[in-house]
């Protein structure tokens with residue numbers, strides 16, 4: 001057990017020049033028990049920005065090898081740590097600082113490998129966090145609580161896996177298309193990072209499965225990591241992998257699992273028993289000693305970027321990890337990120353080309369045509385039209401033939417604002433610079449930023465007018481509207497039209513999403529309304545029409561990535577229609593994607609119409625090159641939060657001045673501090689500063705030397721009012 005008072009704080013490892021924290025530097029009475037012959041530098045979870053430095057030094061009786069998990073005293077607690085560096089002999093002498101002794105080592109567990117530690121170190125440096133924070137966040141939470149004996153027991157319980165069993169499906173493999181065959185051949189023959197650009201339904205997943213199968217058959221110790229952007233896409237993929245490789249071979253890692261499940265998966269990956277690790281962005285940090293292949297499916301998806309704490313990109317780390325460990329990396333998408341697309345450009349003239357190998361699979365399997373894109377010019381519709389007559393006709397025809405339609409609107413709730421026509425009152429959130437959304441189902445006004453929720457007032461809170469009205473439209477209201485429109489319409493068997501909605505509100509309960517999706521798959525829904533949740537990944541078989549009813553907002557956003565996101569979302573949505581060529585043929589139907597817009601001539605829609613990702617990407621990249629934006633420049637955001645906007649901005653501006661003298665400053669632009677687009681959330685004012693450079697190295701150099709200055713600045717009077725500050729490297733939205 002840890003000794004109690006007086007408890008000294010562990011000393012920062014000498015490598016870091018971080019100041020010793022607190023006032024507890026007095027040597028403890030029992031600081032140098034005999035036999036503690038080794039100094040161990042250990043990564044522990046220190047609070048963010050505690051300025052404790054990266055590693056803490058302890059004394060140990062044995063030279064524990066790097067990667068060993070140990071318990072160590074920290075303040076008044078005992079915490080989990082990872083031995084990070086080679087142990088240093090104390091040679092009988094105690095160093096200047098009194099070192100606290102390490103606690104028990106969890107030596108039933110094989111030490112974490114050097115490659116894993118390198119990944120963590122790289123991520124910590126690159127994203128400006130501490131090693132301990134990244135390392136400990138990467139371990140399953142339950143490891144922190146288990147004693148050495150409990151862990152040993154847990155390890156014994158683990159099932160032993162033999163060679164991967166050939167399952168029925170594996171024995172009866174479908175013949176690959178020529179495009180799949182060609183892609184697979186190049187992945188087999190070459191090494192490095194591949195960008196697999198395949199239309200929705202082109203059979204990318206089948207290519208991943210084959211690559212994994214070939215790898216596992218060839219190399220009995222090899223493991224593969226397969227990443228998907230969202231938890232709700234894991235069950236489908238997990239089922240496909242388990243059907244192919246057997247239950248035992250596959251484990252999942254995502255935040256929707258219980259702690260014991262996560263620990264079991266993690267241990268199976270770490271021990272090599274699991275041949276395939278499947279997961280969301282957190283899985284990029286799993287310990288996978290035999291890693292030989294990484295797949296990042298839907299690599300463009302914003303969910304790969306962690307948006308709080310350590311703001312890492314799991315996609316980018318996967319590429320780095322693949323390089324470090326000599327594992328092949330396959331990035332797959334129908335609409336790659338412009339970064340990856342650019343990085344896979346072929347050589348041309350003086351340009352040696354990008355570092356990724358580009359593989360294209362333009363055709364849909366089973367010769368399913370991509371849906372015809374129909375643009376509805378909303379300028380020609382009567383004012384206040386929600387769904388144009390032509391679109392309603394098209395949906396009606398689907399209903400009559402027993403086919404399904406999907407309507408996509410990226411805004412949940414009934415209406416984004418509730419307003420009083422008499423006095424101008426609007427449903428503002430008292431804590432945020434945003435409106436509270438009207439949810440009619442439970443008659444609440446809910447802030448989607450801070451969660452503040454109230455019952456809808458009976459009358460205007462400002463003037464008493466009883467006629468307060470919803471403004472705008474969310475999925476709830478669209479669902480209601482459709483129900484009214486189709487109330488009199490009958491399905492082929494004479495029954496009523498079935499309309500369903502899938503969004504974050506409809507799927508809050510555990511298992512709700514699965515059952516709602518199952519209902520769609522089973523054909524129990526005629527018209528499905530939903531947010532981007534329904535646009536991604538799902539292999540719907542009977543949907544022949546997809547409509548986006550209000551996508552214009554993103555066309556003129558201040559965020560330069562908004563068009564890229566919109567294009568991929570619309571392509572993804574379109575990809576839900578007509579996935580089953582045989583079904584289409586039997587129905588005598590064609591698949592259609594409808595878009596209602598006030599800007600039907602916009603180049604984005606022109607490219608979408610031809611399913612021409614390449615044309616869209618070229619146009620966007622030309623714009624970005626001319627404007628010096630990513631991928632032709634590298635960015636970071638420095639953000640500060642305070643009770644007052646002026647305090648947050650002042651902190652950033654002083655920080656920018658302080659950066660003037662730092663290495664790299666001359667080729668790194670620091671823009672003036674500005675409020676975030678949603679300036680206040682939960683009564684906190686937020687400001688940010690964009691930092692940009694044509695050189696990634698220069699940006700990294702500057703950020704690294706800036707960190708200590710920022711920590712210091714926080715302790716000056718100017719920093720007093722700052723609640724928190726953070727750095728976001730390669731930010732997704734600015």
Ligand code: ADP
Nearest residue numbers: 174175176177199200201202203204205206365
């Ligand atoms: P993607 O991941 O590119 O959207 P999938 O891999 O999910 O596409 O493939 C779409 C559908 O086509 C799936 O139902 C899959 O089983 C099927 N499929 C894939 N490859 C083949 C093939 N070579 N022959 C027949 N069907 C295939």
Ligand code: ZN
Nearest residue numbers: 420423460463
């Ligand atoms: Zn009013």
Ligand code: ZN
Nearest residue numbers: 429432447450
């Ligand atoms: Zn709020």
